[in-house]
Amino acid sequence: MSRRSQHIQQRLQQQVEPNISCREGHDSIILEGIVDNWAQVVRAGKLAAHEGYKGVVNRLAIEGLTLPPPRSPKLKDTALDGLHVDVLIVGGGVTGCAIARELTRKSISVLLVEKEDDLATHASSRNNGMIHPGIEPHPGTSKAYFNVHGNAMYDTVAAELGIPFTRCGSLILYQERWERFLGPLFMARARQNGVPGVRLINKNEALSLEPHLTREFSAALHMPSTGIISPYLLTVAYAENAVQNGARVSLETMVVDMKVREGRITAVGTNRGTLFPRVIVNAAGCYADAVADMAGDQFFTIHPRKGEIIILDRKKGHLISHVVAKPRLLQVKSDTKGGGVNRTIDGNILVGPNAVEQPFREDYSTDRDHIKLMLQRYLPLVPELSPADLITYFAGTRPATYEEDFVIERSQYVRNLVHAAGIQSPGLASAPAIAEEVARLTVGALGEVARVGDNPTFDGHRQGIPEPERMTWEERDALIHRRPDYGIIVCRCEGISKGQVVDALNSPISVTSIDAVKRRVRAGMGRCQGAFCTPQVLRIIGEQNGEQLAAITKKGGDSFILATETKTVQRAS
Amino acid sequence: MTVRNVDIAVLGAGPAGMAAALAAAGGGADTVLIERENHLGGILKQCVHDGFGLLRFGEKLSGPEYAGRFVHMVREAGLAVLTSTFVAAARHDSEESVLMLVDRSGVTELHAKAVVLATGCRERSARQVMIQGTRPAGVMTAGAAQYYVNVLGYLPTTRCVILGSGDIGLIMARRLTLEGAEVLGVFEAKSTPSGLSRNVAQCLDDFGIQLHLSRTVTRIFGDDRVEAVETAAVDEKMRPIAGTEERLTCDGVILSVGLIPENEVGEALGVPMDPVTKGPVMDQNGQTQVSGVFVCGNAAHVNDLVDYVTESGERAGAAAAAFVAGRRTHRLLPLMADSTVLLYAVPQFVDMDAPESGAVVYFRSGEELGVTVVEVTAGGETVARHRYQHLRPPEMERLEIDLNRIPVSAGSLNIGVESAAAAEMTS
Numbered sequence A: 001m002s003r004r005s006q007h008i009q010q011r012l013q014q015q016v017e018p019n020i021s022c023r024e025g026h027d028s029i030i031l032e033g034i035v036d037n038w039a040q041v042v043r044a045g046k047l048a049a050h051e052g053y054k055g056v057v058n059r060l061a062i063e064g065l066t067l068p069p070p071r072s073p074k075l076k077d078t079a080l081d082g083l084h085v086d087v088l089i090v091g092g093g094v095t096g097c098a099i100a101r102e103l104t105r106k107s108i109s110v111l112l113v114e115k116e117d118d119l120a121t122h123a124s125s126r127n128n129g130m131i132h133p134g135i136e137p138h139p140g141t142s143k144a145y146f147n148v149h150g151n152a153m154y155d156t157v158a159a160e161l162g163i164p165f166t167r168c169g170s171l172i173l174y175q176e177r178w179e180r181f182l183g184p185l186f187m188a189r190a191r192q193n194g195v196p197g198v199r200l201i202n203k204n205e206a207l208s209l210e211p212h213l214t215r216e217f218s219a220a221l222h223m224p225s226t227g228i229i230s231p232y233l234l235t236v237a238y239a240e241n242a243v244q245n246g247a248r249v250s251l252e253t254m255v256v257d258m259k260v261r262e263g264r265i266t267a268v269g270t271n272r273g274t275l276f277p278r279v280i281v282n283a284a285g286c287y288a289d290a291v292a293d294m295a296g297d298q299f300f301t302i303h304p305r306k307g308e309i310i311i312l313d314r315k316k317g318h319l320i321s322h323v324v325a326k327p328r329l330l331q332v333k334s335d336t337k338g339g340g341v342n343r344t345i346d347g348n349i350l351v352g353p354n355a356v357e358q359p360f361r362e363d364y365s366t367d368r369d370h371i372k373l374m375l376q377r378y379l380p381l382v383p384e385l386s387p388a389d390l391i392t393y394f395a396g397t398r399p400a401t402y403e404e405d406f407v408i409e410r411s412q413y414v415r416n417l418v419h420a421a422g423i424q425s426p427g428l429a430s431a432p433a434i435a436e437e438v439a440r441l442t443v444g445a446l447g448e449v450a451r452v453g454d455n456p457t458f459d460g461h462r463q464g465i466p467e468p469e470r471m472t473w474e475e476r477d478a479l480i481h482r483r484p485d486y487g488i489i490v491c492r493c494e495g496i497s498k499g500q501v502v503d504a505l506n507s508p509i510s511v512t513s514i515d516a517v518k519r520r521v522r523a524g525m526g527r528c529q530g531a532f533c534t535p536q537v538l539r540i541i542g543e544q545n546g547e548q549l550a551a552i553t554k555k556g557g558d559s560f561i562l563a564t565e566t567k568t569v570q571r572a573s
Numbered sequence B: 001m002t003v004r005n006v007d008i009a010v011l012g013a014g015p016a017g018m019a020a021a022l023a024a025a026g027g028g029a030d031t032v033l034i035e036r037e038n039h040l041g042g043i044l045k046q047c048v049h050d051g052f053g054l055l056r057f058g059e060k061l062s063g064p065e066y067a068g069r070f071v072h073m074v075r076e077a078g079l080a081v082l083t084s085t086f087v088a089a090a091r092h093d094s095e096e097s098v099l100m101l102v103d104r105s106g107v108t109e110l111h112a113k114a115v116v117l118a119t120g121c122r123e124r125s126a127r128q129v130m131i132q133g134t135r136p137a138g139v140m141t142a143g144a145a146q147y148y149v150n151v152l153g154y155l156p157t158t159r160c161v162i163l164g165s166g167d168i169g170l171i172m173a174r175r176l177t178l179e180g181a182e183v184l185g186v187f188e189a190k191s192t193p194s195g196l197s198r199n200v201a202q203c204l205d206d207f208g209i210q211l212h213l214s215r216t217v218t219r220i221f222g223d224d225r226v227e228a229v230e231t232a233a234v235d236e237k238m239r240p241i242a243g244t245e246e247r248l249t250c251d252g253v254i255l256s257v258g259l260i261p262e263n264e265v266g267e268a269l270g271v272p273m274d275p276v277t278k279g280p281v282m283d284q285n286g287q288t289q290v291s292g293v294f295v296c297g298n299a300a301h302v303n304d305l306v307d308y309v310t311e312s313g314e315r316a317g318a319a320a321a322a323f324v325a326g327r328r329t330h331r332l333l334p335l336m337a338d339s340t341v342l343l344y345a346v347p348q349f350v351d352m353d354a355p356e357s358g359a360v361v362y363f364r365s366g367e368e369l370g371v372t373v374v375e376v377t378a379g380g381e382t383v384a385r386h387r388y389q390h391l392r393p394p395e396m397e398r399l400e401i402d403l404n405r406i407p408v409s410a411g412s413l414n415i416g417v418e419s420a421a422a423a424e425m426t427s
């Protein structure tokens, strides 16, 4: 045992729990033993990070707690058995989908597998949709680099993919007594990270930008490059464009194991058969460490950091346009961006997020006290907001590593594996830049075993589902003349038409569940939360897909909406 | 895009809207009745139980039967009706309201001299009552459950709990039981039921379904589909009490936790809302504070009897026709409810120049009260007085007042419990 690892072990034994042991594996430090609670696991992981190792492999277990296995598809078949592809991407979040689209610029075969029944069901649909300017990450980190570069690419990406995006700008408010610390600190960060246009502005100027703000601040930092986008629409759009350019997407497909020989993955096992990819991209979000482990290349550990977010009624959307936050001094050096309020691209206001360390990677339950606390803390930023404007709330988990940075690299030990892991916030903002880099690394790895040429028919433009809400009345009228289904409104809160639902069901990556439709066209996202439109959408799905109503699910698996026919109907038939 | 002009646009073809449109057309105005669904009738279409129309028709009808009578009248009168038509945007200019209508044929810009809002209400959702836990399928509002069972012919659950004791929840407890599902109980966080006593008796007691008062659902379990819920007793401030948790295995949670008037169109027209009723501030004929915009039915405030909804529709429709013919409101007296005993009273204002001297006040008590005398006073005079055997928050009461009895000097009307009686009650 080296002196370095011995030293770490001593510290962990003293500061966390006497029975923790440490050893080295490849270039990482591996923690083993049993502790009492999750806080100790995280504490040990953090203490071991940044101590000169490539990463922390935290295998500490908690007395009496068995973590649940990942949510897995019910489906079992051999549809993909024996398939040879150039690149296999594991994970259909924004990271995996952006990579897939980037790779279709080359003339290679690309298969993306996602274990859920739709894309963007985990972190990529459970976030603020904010395209961060890049001021929060510590200078010199991957996060800082990819965030600033990713942000700059968004105008082009959104225009090409046909999805709405706005550079709404953001404001960080602060109080007089903190000004001395925060102002210079943020300005220095902005310079180091290369964030464009950042300015310290006085209260009056801030209030002229956002007249409905609280008066409880003395100055603000204005960052004009901050943007806002629909994260699930972006993910779906990336995937659809990839499919249009020849990639294949297989939903309900989970990678369960890998065969590795002489430093290469030779076969990948899934619930739908064994695959033979030349290169594998690990974009598995909160399970990226598990996927790395399948290849015998785990050198980092995901500790899922939960964040809860509250959604307010669109009625109040006009009150702000910028992303607004007012950090407490303590937060400045912490790992997660502080919460605040922001308007979504669809005009709702989001409140939050918070950050809670907890062991469950896919537990999206919310906590009453947390929700109340966030309402208390953040609503005063805009005094005209009230708890009565709440329509719903949700949670997501950030795939954080103990190094608290993105892991974007070709594996050091497995020649045909590329990691896009640890993509915590600002992973959405960084996605376009991450995709470019991962594609470059992947093509590099592929180039060692095959010839890689450009895809001559690549077309980066995607035509999305029409959004009547964003059209002029004349355009909308014309659309209805062409497609009368666009004149039949099924979701009254959001004004979503049957035409949009039908188009979602017939989109390039076919979907069948209520939530998948919701993610594409917003039916059910409004103030009644689907009470009125779920039955309508159910009927349209049945009609379009020729499916029994009782077979339609909320989100795949066994999440059926209906049980059986009523006695009255059974008697009648 | 088509442009069309009318005197009166009635939005919503539930009982309120149908009554309003009939009255408006009867008053000589060029009227159009606009409904976003493809049939007339509103929420009554799915209320297959009986108990509608006792006051109006002196008989017990089912929801569809009650609605059917008005649909028939609408047809007979030859009213202009637009179904499957959605109001996608609305604005009010000084002289008219402009509604952007969307239907299968395209977009229509409708200019109306007056608008009657009869848009009904929607149900509060799970998150709005702070339910936590996972997000499986199987959590739905009672209205959605009612639609699945009565319109689609499907059971959305085989074994469920009902959260909240609103009328729709009580009615669905019975309906689901009759259709073969198991209802494990109704959980109400308050210490008294929110639904009508007759519904508690007929829908729960008669079927042996337990009503658990001061108890709520605190968590939902299950990943794909609901697998269980945790219930807990709550204290007076409705906070769960530690140690009282109980886990129940079920595949559904049905919510009946309150209704909210739907006033998105009203808000777009600039109509000020009452934070208590969640409906517009209005006078006895539904005239809101925006001249020429009227409201009735559940959009004005949540009603429990359809008969009153119809009545309010008729008044609003007639007033809208009078408005189009040139009548304007001049003298308004505020009606102030004593908030220590009453939850609310409507209308918020009384129009002293209204052509009809009879005005109707509706109110709900804030808590359960025994024998109570409620009176309306103005300028020191008692203008209406009624003795009730009991008052309960779920039961809306109706009181008629005669405008002729209000002294000219009166600056406001006050409604509350008679002071002598109040003194008696507290002693």
Ligand SMILES: Cc1cc2nc3c(=O)[nH]c(=O)nc-3n(C[C@H](O)[C@H](O)[C@H](O)COP(=O)(O)OP(=O)(O)OC[C@H]3O[C@@H](n4cnc5c(N)ncnc54)[C@H](O)[C@@H]3O)c2cc1C
Pocket (backbone or CB within 6 Å): A090, A091, A092, A093, A094, A095, A096, A113, A114, A115, A116, A119, A120, A121, A122, A123, A124, A125, A126, A127, A128, A129, A130, A131, A132, A253, A254, A255, A256, A283, A284, A285, A286, A287, A288, A291, A305, A306, A307, A308, A309, A353, A395, A396, A397, A398, A399, A423, A424, A425, A426, A427, A428, A429, A430
């Ligand atoms: C509360 C919250 C707020 C946030 N706000 C922002 C923000 O405003 N701006 C921003 O830039 N970022 C934000 N983030 C971060 C951002 O959401 C993530 O960085 C990003 O979505 C990560 O995307 P991903 O594709 O890497 O991971 P995911 O979206 O989690 O995708 C990984 C996918 O891999 C699949 N998968 C896992 N294992 C397997 C397997 N074995 N086989 C097949 N499939 C598998 C999973 O099912 C999942 O769909 C926020 C995050 C949270 C939680």
Ligand SMILES: Cc1cc2nc3c(=O)[nH]c(=O)nc-3n(C[C@H](O)[C@H](O)[C@H](O)COP(=O)(O)OP(=O)(O)OC[C@H]3O[C@@H](n4cnc5c(N)ncnc54)[C@H](O)[C@@H]3O)c2cc1C
Pocket (backbone or CB within 6 Å): B011, B012, B013, B014, B015, B016, B017, B034, B035, B036, B037, B041, B042, B043, B044, B047, B050, B051, B052, B053, B085, B086, B087, B118, B119, B120, B121, B167, B168, B171, B262, B265, B296, B297, B298, B299, B303, B304, B305, B306, B307, B309
């Ligand atoms: C389940 C249930 C049980 C009940 N039981 C009884 C009972 O036993 N006895 C009794 O007397 N009363 C009962 N009631 C009460 C009574 O029936 C209702 O209060 C009454 O139906 C409300 O009528 P309404 O016209 O205001 O609203 P609704 O019937 O809800 O009608 C509103 C209409 O407006 C339409 N609409 C809304 N917005 C728009 C828009 N922007 N553009 C176009 N159209 C729009 C809607 O589609 C709907 O058709 C019950 C109510 C419910 C819900």
